[in-house]
Amino acid sequence: MGRAARVAMPVVDRRGLERLETHFVSPEVYRRDDVAVRQARLAEVVAERIIPQLLRLHSDILPDAPPVELVVEALAPSSADISGLAHIVLGSDLEAAVSYVLVLRDRGLSLETLFVELLEPAARYLGQLWDKDECDFIDVTLGVARLQKLLATFNGSHMLPGLDNRRQVLMAMTPGDQHSFGASMVRRFLEGAGWDVTSAFDRSAAEIAKAASAQWYAVAGLTVGSERSLPALEETIRLIRRESRNQMIGVMVGGPVFTANPALALEVGADGTAANAPTAVLMAQKLFDEIALKIAD
Known part of the structure; x- marks a missing residue:
């Protein structure tokens, strides 16, 4: 030694x-x-x-x-x-x-x-x-x-310069889900942590993707209520990535299904998941940072 x-x-x-x-x-x-x-x-x-x-x-x-x-x-x-x-x-x-x-x-x-x-x-x-x-x-x-x-x-x-106005999140529920409490709570914490949040609740997959194409978002956050909604969630993520104005958009997902099995997040095409609203804020920052560093390069 x-x-x-x-x-x-x-x-x-x-x-x-x-x-x-x-x-x-x-x-x-x-x-x-x-x-x-x-x-x-x-x-x-x-x-x-x-x-x-x-x-x-x-x-x-x-x-x-x-x-x-x-x-x-x-x-x-x-x-x-x-x-x-x-x-x-x-x-x-x-x-x-x-x-x-x-x-x-x-x-x-x-x-x-x-x-x-x-x-x-x-x-x-x-x-x-x-x-x-x-x-x-x-x-x-x-x-x-x-x-x-x-x-x-x-x-x-x-x-990094010029990124202050890009801390923007599009929050949505998986089409067909009825309970917005979880998504609303994530929105509250994101806004409290300085994020500009746009909600697209009670929208179809095509409408959510259209919202992602209308404005630059660093992150899209989606919640899902049950395992039977996973196919709809996967399709929504696919459309968001295809239509998003930000082609590097980070996608995070949340809900009991992912709490029980976090690996499902990658399977449906997301970049990560969060166990609760505070961790969703941190996940959004992580995804934002990854994009910011790519933009800087």
Whole structure:
């Protein structure tokens, strides 16, 4: 073994983080009179319990130039790290969280690994807090919006010019489905996280595809209520991809069928699925970033 080296802390642009806040969080959220009180209360908990837990990763001692696989294994987020990050983004100080994801990036962690092992589970955890009434809609909206910011910081898409007005989503239900609650909830969280959302509920597959052709959308989100609607969903996705003004459009799907079997998302032609509304926001950002990086090239 070579001489051990202490992990270097990345430099975090605090002013940049503050500017990004207005990009990834809807202005309506900040108009709430109690936002400052919420953040102060949560920040106190974060400072006392959560930040020390995450910062221990920054002082790990690792051998010189170990294989990337060993580094990723050593840094694999635990359930405590996931819940810790979730509480960090509920507070008002993101510097520790940004440092954390940048350290992971600099050590060779891929975007996909970061998403699957840390950010998506953290968003799912926020959704669970909301389901248990331990956090309300505003708390979770702020948290998931900041997870978006971490994702964009990790891959650098937030620095690409001319993309601010392209964070647009087309939300629809699979033709024939009657229950719009799930899709409506996803829309609420997307809007709270700074997305421009157009709804195409109660439309035929052809009408949904026409909407996708009428305006540039980065992402299309579709919900499905049951397995018997999967053929209609697959046909709708096919038409969206054929007719979309954005030929690189990302497609995400959601519903109990995909919660039980996430692999079905690829089988019906989608790019990914989300277990709940907060994770749908993060999935939309992931798909947006992939498109943004392609446009930049």
